[in-house]
Amino acid sequence: MANNKPNNEQIHTSIDEVNDTLTGLGEKVQSNPKIIVWSCIAVAAVVAAVLIYVYAIRQPGQNAANNALGQADMELLMGNDSIALAKYQQVAADHGYSAGNLANLNAAILLYKQGKYEDALNHLKxxxxxxxxxxxxxxxxxxxxxxNLKQYPQAIECYKSAVKISDNNPHYTPAFLLKEATVLREQKDYKAEATVYEQIVKEYPNYGAEIGVDMQKYLERAKDAAAK
Structure with a gap:
């Protein structure tokens, strides 16, 4: 039977290698004390810079952005849409963080309601x-x-993105698919329209009943148009 235990020579060699490594590191530290000191100072400086950013810049910046967004929200709740829009646009221009991001969306919604689709797109982007x-x-x-700008290919791409982002939500995903199918019909791409309706019927069978629409009927209509 083979002896799998390491012999004394192997153990001695392994210990010597570890000792040699540690000795080498010790000698490097002793011969380069300034490098070690300055490395520690550099690390400390980086940590200090991060802490300053978080507590002296980022948090106050977030608080200011949230306060400004809250003021815009109050104007919207009071029915002052034009004032709210101006405040949302100001927050979007002056602040980052989640408040600035949300301000862009709220401004886009108000601009869309006003029929200013190009301006709304600028904020949505x-x-x-x-x-x-x-x-x-x-x-x-x-x-x-x-x-609304009759830029249908771009619209379809947006609806496809919405479908992906919505993560198969049974209430929202089929709604975005329905919009896509509607635009495809406007483009007279009936085959693609039928494919989208097939997806809705197969993956979201209850959606049509929820919104009072006969999806199967829409699917057959698209198939008939594609066959002509």
Whole structure:
């Protein structure tokens, strides 16, 4: 039977290698004390800079942005849409953080209601649309702006993005698909329209009943048009 235990020579060699490594490091520290000191100072300076940014710049900046956003929200609640819009635009221009991001979306919504679709798009392009409900709705609103500008390919791309962001939400995802199908019909791309309706019927079978629309009927209509 083979002996798997390391012999004394192997153990001695391993210990010597570790000792040699530690000795070498010790000699480097002794011969380069200034390098070690300055490295520690550099690390401390980086940590200090991060702390200064977080507590002296970032947090006060976030607080100021949130306060400004809150003032705009109050104007909107009181029905002062024009004042609220101006304040949202100011927050979006002056502040970053989540408050500035949300201000861009709120400004876009108000501008869309006014029929200022290009201006709304400018704000939506500066909005980070990632959250599965609000972010997807923002992408859908971007698509609506393009529809009103009759820029249908761009609208379809926005609705597709909204579908992806919405993460198969049973109430929102089929709504974005329905918008996409409607634009495809406007473009007379009936085959693509039928494909979208097939997706709605298959993946979201209850959606049509929820909104009072016969999706199967829309699907058959698209198929008939594609066959002609």
């Amino acid at each position: 500066n909005y980070d649309a990632t959250e599965s409900i609000i972010g997807a709705a923002a992408k859908s609103l971007e698509g609506d702006c393009y529809v």
